[in-house]
Amino acid sequence: MGRTLESGSPRFIVKLNKITYPNGEKLTRSTVPFNAEDVTYFPKDNAINEVLPIIDESYHELVKMLQDKGFEALPEALDRFFEKISKLVILGGLVEVLPGDVSLDINVVADALISSNWFHGIVDYVRSEFRKGKKVDAVRYAESVRELVEIFGVNYALALLWKEDIGMKRSTLMALCRVGGETPKIKELIRRGLKLTIAFELPSVDEEHREKIAEELVSKSYAEAKRYLKRTKTSSS
Amino acid sequence: MTHFSLSLPPVYKPFQVDLEHLMENIKEQYVNISIEEAIIVENTDNCIDEGYTEINFDLKNGLLQILMLGDGMDSKVFQETLPRIAATTKVTKKIRSGLGRYGWGMKVSMYVADYIIIETKKGHFHGAQSWKLIDGIPKYKKEIPKKQKDSDFTLIAIKLKKSYHQKISLDFIKRTLQHFYPTILGGAPVRNRYGKKRRLRVLLKSKLVESPPEVDYEKKSPIKVRAVRREATGYVFLARETLDEAARGISIIVHGRKIMKDYFGVHGSKDDRITGYLHADMLIDDVAGDKTLIRREYRWRKLSEGAAKQLGDFMKEVGAIREEKLPKDIIRHVHQEINNLIRHFPELQELARKLGISIRREVLIPEREGDVPTRLEEGSSRSRGLRPGSEKGGHGVPISSGEEPAKAPSNALGEKRAVRRKRRRGLQIVARPETEKKEAWFSPEGIVVVNSKFPTYDKARKMRSLSYHMDRCAIEALLNYALENGIIKEEEAIDYRTEVFAKWGEL
Numbered sequence: 001m002g003r004t005l006e007s008g009s010p011r012f013i014v015k016l017n018k019i020t021y022p023n024g025e026k027l028t029r030s031t032v033p034f035n036a037e038d039v040t041y042f043p044k045d046n047a048i049n050e051v052l053p054i055i056d057e058s059y060h061e062l063v064k065m066l067q068d069k070g071f072e073a074l075p076e077a078l079d080r081f082f083e084k085i086s087k088l089v090i091l092g093g094l095v096e097v098l099p100g101d102v103s104l105d106i107n108v109v110a111d112a113l114i115s116s117n118w119f120h121g122i123v124d125y126v127r128s129e130f131r132k133g134k135k136v137d138a139v140r141y142a143e144s145v146r147e148l149v150e151i152f153g154v155n156y157a158l159a160l161l162w163k164e165d166i167g168m169k170r171s172t173l174m175a176l177c178r179v180g181g182e183t184p185k186i187k188e189l190i191r192r193g194l195k196l197t198i199a200f201e202l203p204s205v206d207e208e209h210r211e212k213i214a215e216e217l218v219s220k221s222y223a224e225a226k227r228y229l230k231r232t233k234t235s236s237s
Numbered sequence: 238m239t240h241f242s243l244s245l246p247p248v249y250k251p252f253q254v255d256l257e258h259l260m261e262n263i264k265e266q267y268v269n270i271s272i273e274e275a276i277i278v279e280n281t282d283n284c285i286d287e288g289y290t291e292i293n294f295d296l297k298n299g300l301l302q303i304l305m306l307g308d309g310m311d312s313k314v315f316q317e318t319l320p321r322i323a324a325t326t327k328v329t330k331k332i333r334s335g336l337g338r339y340g341w342g343m344k345v346s347m348y349v350a351d352y353i354i355i356e357t358k359k360g361h362f363h364g365a366q367s368w369k370l371i372d373g374i375p376k377y378k379k380e381i382p383k384k385q386k387d388s389d390f391t392l393i394a395i396k397l398k399k400s401y402h403q404k405i406s407l408d409f410i411k412r413t414l415q416h417f418y419p420t421i422l423g424g425a426p427v428r429n430r431y432g433k434k435r436r437l438r439v440l441l442k443s444k445l446v447e448s449p450p451e452v453d454y455e456k457k458s459p460i461k462v463r464a465v466r467r468e469a470t471g472y473v474f475l476a477r478e479t480l481d482e483a484a485r486g487i488s489i490i491v492h493g494r495k496i497m498k499d500y501f502g503v504h505g506s507k508d509d510r511i512t513g514y515l516h517a518d519m520l521i522d523d524v525a526g527d528k529t530l531i532r533r534e535y536r537w538r539k540l541s542e543g544a545a546k547q548l549g550d551f552m553k554e555v556g557a558i559r560e561e562k563l564p565k566d567i568i569r570h571v572h573q574e575i576n577n578l579i580r581h582f583p584e585l586q587e588l589a590r591k592l593g594i595s596i597r598r599e600v601l602i603p604e605r606e607g608d609v610p611t612r613l614e615e616g617s618s619r620s621r622g623l624r625p626g627s628e629k630g631g632h633g634v635p636i637s638s639g640e641e642p643a644k645a646p647s648n649a650l651g652e653k654r655a656v657r658r659k660r661r662r663g664l665q666i667v668a669r670p671e672t673e674k675k676e677a678w679f680s681p682e683g684i685v686v687v688n689s690k691f692p693t694y695d696k697a698r699k700m701r702s703l704s705y706h707m708d709r710c711a712i713e714a715l716l717n718y719a720l721e722n723g724i725i726k727e728e729e730a731i732d733y734r735t736e737v738f739a740k741w742g743e744l
Contacts, residue, residue, distance in 0.1 A: 017667065020680045031667030031686065034707045042668075044698055048689045049670040206704075223538065224502035227545055 010184030011086075011143065012043050013150065014055055016093035018100070028063075028097045030055035030089075039204050040181035051088050058084045066102045074104070074112040082118035090143060090180065092150030113151060114160065122147055123164050130166050138179075138196045139187045145173060146180025175200040185211045194218045198225045203232060257373035259322060263345055269529035273404050276301070276349055277413045278494070279342030280393060282528070285421075285437065285493050286335035286430040289391075293440040294410050299402045301395040309359030309389035319343075319355070320366065320377045334521050335430030336492050336528060343393070344368075347375055349401045356382050357391040411441055415449040417495050419488070420514060422448035427493035428518050437493070452476045452484070452512055458551050460487075460515055462543035465536050471515035473548060475555045479509045487548065488514040489531060491521050497529055501545035505557030515544060582737060585719060666711050668694070677710035679718040685711040712741060 015033050020026045030052045034042055062081040065073055085091055095113070099106045113119055122144045129141040145168075148157040154173065161168050179190070179199050189211075190199055198217055202210050213232060217225045267275050277294070280303050284292045290307035310319065322344055346353055347370040356365040365380040384392055397405055414422065418439065421427050426434040439446045454474040462469045473487060485508060486498035500508065517540055523532040531537055664683055670690040677687040687710045688694060697706030716734055719725045725733050 015667065017665070017680075017684055018682055019684060019686055020682060022673075022675065022678050029669060031669045031684070032689075034666045034668055034687070034703075042703070044703065048668055052669050052689075220502065223533075223541075227502050227542065231546070231549055 010041075010043075010047075010187065011088060011090050012047065012051075013040050013146075013181050014052065014089040014091050015150075016055075016059065016091065016097045018097055028059065028101055030059065030091075039178060039202075039207075039210065041183040041207065055085055055089060055091070063098075063101050066104075071102070071104055071108060071112075074108070075116050078112055078116045079118055082116070086118070086147070090147050090150055094151055110152075119148075123161070123166070126161065126168075127164065127166055130168065135196065138190050142176040142179035142182075142196070144180075145176040149173070149177050183207050183211055186214045189214045189218045192218060195222060195225065198222065198229070201226075201229050203229070254322075256322070256375060260344070260347070260370070260373060260375060263322075264348055267345070267527045270527055272345065272348055273401065273409065274413050274417075275342075275527070276346050276395065276405065277410055278417050278528075279345060280305075281414070281418065281439070282336035282494060283342060285427055288429060288431075288433070288435075289437070290435060291438040291440065293443060294414075295442055296405070296407055296410065299397045299399070301397055301405060303393040303395075305391045305393075306388060307390075309362070309391050310357040310364075311359050312362045312364065315355075315357055315362070315364050315366070320368075322375065334432065336494055336521070336524065344375060346393075346395055349395070349397055349405070351396045351398055353396070354380060354394040355391070356380075356384055356394075358382070358384075358386060359389045407441060411446055414439055414441070414446050416483075418493055419449050419495060420490055420516065421493040422446050424448075425493070425516070429492075452480070453478065455510075456551075456555055458547075458554070460513070460544060460547045460551075462515070462517075462540055462547065464539035464543055465519050467519040469515050469517040469519065469540055469544070471513060473511065473513035473551050475507065475551075475557075476510040476512055480512055484512050485509055486512065487544070488512075489520065490514055490516050491524055491531075492518055494528065496520075496524055496531055499541075501541045501548055503545050503548045503552060505552040507552070507555060507557035511548075511552070511557065582733075582740075585715065585724075585737075664711065666707050668707070677714045679714040681718075685714045687711075708741075712737060 013033065014030050016028055017031050018026060019029050019031070032042065032048050032052070033040070058081055062077050065077045065080075069077075082091075095106060095110055098104070099109050125144050126141065126148075129135050129137075135141050145157075148160065151157075152160060154170070154177075158168065158170055158173055161173070179187075179196065182190075182199065182202075186194070186199065186202070190196060194214055194217055199214065202214060205213075213229075217228060220228060264272065270278065281292060284305045287305075288308035289305040291305070293302075293304045293306075295302040295304070343355075347368055351369070353368040354365060355368070357363070363382045365382040366377050367380050368375060368377045370376075384390070421437055422439055422445075424436060426436050428434050452474050453476060455477050456475040458473050460469075460471045460473055471487070471490070476484075486500055488495045489497050489499060495514075500511070505511075519536055519540065520531050523534055523536055524530070525532050664685065666685045666687065668687045668689040671686070671688040672690065673688070674691070675688055676691045676693055677685060679685050687707055694703075694706065697703050716725070716730075716737060720727065720730050
């Protein structure tokens with residue numbers, strides 16, 4: 001059975017790319033980046049085959065709406081687009097591909113994104129959790145930061161947050177990004193009590209090992225978890 | 238007649254003590270040890286703290302006598318400090334280095350006693366006093382000393398209440414001593430509150446109390462931890478059989494007294510067979526509560542860190558925890574592999590150059606303190622390659638249209654500064670579902686698209702070898718592209734492919 005937008009299945013990182021097909025056709029398509037070095041979750045189930053057609057279709061609708069109604073419809077179209085896709089994926093590459101597909105200046109697209117409800121929703125949530133000792137939902141917090149970074153890039157996202165009076169450090173942003181792209185199991189462990197700051201320090205090993213280590217850590221106190229991580233990292237070096 | 242009312246300015250007066258309530262509170266402090274055990278350990282702890290060299294317990298007809306030899310109380314301590322609750326000689330503002338600290342350890346004995354007689358001799362001073370709890374209130378009176386002895390001593394004679402005759406037996410005293418002072422009974426020297434070490438003889442009815450039986454172990458290993466400039470030493474054992482719960486874990490022993498058990502956060506599959514002890518006198522100031530707790534502060538953290546490592550090593554050695562070696566080869570940067578591969582094949586180098594992938598190129602990044610003088614001109618990218626300013630608001634990175642557009646270093650001589658950095662346009666490998674029956678292809682944007690609907694993808698997923706599949710697809714796609722674009726000659730393609738894969742396998 002295919003996924004539905006309401007399924008609540010784990011989100012993963014999707015990037016919109018311009019791809020040249022073997023027949024020479026050049027199209028914007030959603031893709032799931034694979035990088036063995038990166039610790040970003042790469043879905044091993046059928047999620048890619050189920051979700052990506054939905055993203056492609058939603059993007060197609062976005063482009064069509066803009067072509068039909070003009071760039072005045074941009075904020076509304078973007079909100080509608082994100083409403084459909086952000087329950088399923090954390091999207092990147094939009095700023096790179098959309099201007100070309102709808103013949104708009106990149107600045108216009110970026111500005112529309114910044115004025116969208118999607119953007120304000122994310123920033124409001126990040127603000128509500130920023131510097132809060134006990135996060136209401138640490139995973140959502142991390143995913144929100146990752147969403148901003150996927151769309152705007154690290155530097156720009158950081159500057160945007162600062163402009164919104166959220167003085168997040170670059171290192172924190174990077175660490176949150178990492179957690180935002182973690183595997184569903186690790187995110188679940190964070191919800192079950194694995195400390196965010198401990199999750200920041202999970203070693204960069206394959207998903208299976210990382211999940212195993214995270215499982216070991218979830219029941220440990222902060223000090224014990226730090227010691228365990230230190231030992232694990234030392235023993236592997 | 239005139240009446241004068243004299244009103245004096247108010248002055249601070251000391252609070253009054255509700256002695257009955259205070260005594261109840263003292264009793265309440267004993268959470269992890271029973272009141273009967275407290276009688277034995279509090280008196281032994283006092284003995285450890287001072288200069289005594291021998292302690293002898295005797296019990297006859299409900300009279301528990303604790304005779305301590307080798308030291309005594311001077312007149313000031315005996316007459317002023319001893320009969321005061323919560324008064325002690327052991328804590329000064331600067332140091333607290335004894336097991337006793339609250340000044341109520343001995344007083345709790347009154348709960349189990351009809352009366353207590355304390356007699357001491359130190360040098361020329363020889364005195365005695367008796368204590369009694371009357372209607373819940375502790376009271377004392379002077380007694381005539383009776384015991385004739387040349388050397389210094391203190392004798393505590395506790396006339397037990399009838400209800401405690403059964404509970405406090407010779408066997409109970411022996412078990413309590415073995416539980417709380419296992420290494421002293423084994424002959425280990427113990428430190429007093431002045432830092433001096435000596436062997437303390439512990440006797441029951443004038444016979445040395447045996448140390449607890451040593452565990453029947455499969456493996457024994459010393460622990461030596463240096464923390465806060467002092468050394469903690471002990472042993473860890475792997476027992477042959479499953480241990481009673483009380484015997485499991487490493488006993489933390491401070492000044493001869495077992496305080497608590499711990500695993501220092503190291504757990505494995507054989508926790509029920511791990512036992513041992515660690516003499517950690519550096520924690521004396523961190524002993525808390527009823528002396529069955531240690532405050533988790535700096536000294537504890539340092540000790541625990543070192544002990545955890547050694548316990549972890551021991552556990553690994555006995556197979557209680559699996560070696561958490563992380564696979565070094567599992568994380569192999571795909572770009573690095575492709576780069577390494579390309580280095581061996583000039584034709585592929587040509588392709589990479591043409592496509593601008595995996596090739597390092599130099600870029601300039603604006604930096605106030607940079608060593609490259611440059612002009613800033615209209616840049617192609619607003620964010621990438623730019624660093625946000627250090628001040629709030631991200632100066633230098635425009636946020637909204639209408640603001641000054643971002644400029645990038647042009648490398649033309651100017652007044653701005655920049656730094657040189659190496660950047661690489663990496664080869665991207667992505668997965669996406671395609672209906673076309675194609676496993677993967679190379680898109681000249683620098684992307685290898687791997688078809689997630691192609692049967693081999695699903696096979697690789699099920700065989701848990703997706704990484705291999707993705708890498709192989711990337712190389713195949715590059716080779717195919719090189720072949721289609723004439724970079725590799727068709728007649729050489731098969732051999733070339735074999736060579737490339739052979740090399741890849743070697744990397």
